[in-house]
Amino acid sequence: xxxxxxxxxxxxxxxxxxxxxxxxxxxxxxxxxxxxxQYPGLKGEILNGQGIILLKWMIYINNKGATTPDELSDPVExxxxxxxxxxxxxx
Numbered sequence: 764x765x766x767x768x769x770x771x772x773x774x775x776x777x778x779x780x781x782x783x784x785x786x787x788x789x790x791x792x793x794x795x796x797x798x799x800x801q802y803p804g805l806k807g808e809i810l811n812g813q814g815i816i817l818l819k820w821m822i823y824i825n826n827k828g829a830t831t832p833d834e835l836s837d838p839v840e841x842x843x844x845x846x847x848x849x850x851x852x853x854x
Contacts, residue, residue, distance in 0.1 A: 766794050766839045769846040777804035791822060792835035794845055809847060821848040 768784050778784060779802075786797035792814065799805045811817055815835070822834045823846040839845065 764789060764839065764841040764843075766841070767844045768794060768798050769844060771847055771849050773849050774805065774808060774847070777808065778802050789838060790835065791824065791837045791839060791845060794839060795835070795847075819850050821850060822846070823848060 764787055766786055766788060768786055770778050770782055770784060775782065784798055784801065786794045786801065788794035788797050795809055795816075796814075799809065809817060809820060816822065821828070822837075824837060824839060825843055826846070
């Protein structure tokens with residue numbers, strides 16, 4: 764399945780400035796792994812060494828928050844858009 768991942772400004776230097784990257788996969792995890800495969804500089808930026816999403820990211824699929832406690836297992840369909848949004852802390 765062809766899925767698009769919208770890249771945050773924070774990660775764009777590691778994707779050669781690309782804002783949208785097309786990948787294939789049937790789950791959010793598959794798609795993120797495919798993204799990291801295309802851009803190895805992203806290794807350790809999105810997933811930890813065990814393949815778990817780092818706490819600094821929120822995942823949206825088609826502008827809706829992920830639907831399961833393990834958001835990486837959420838299924839995706841052809842044409843979906845995954846967006847990785849960095850959590851911002853302030854004080």
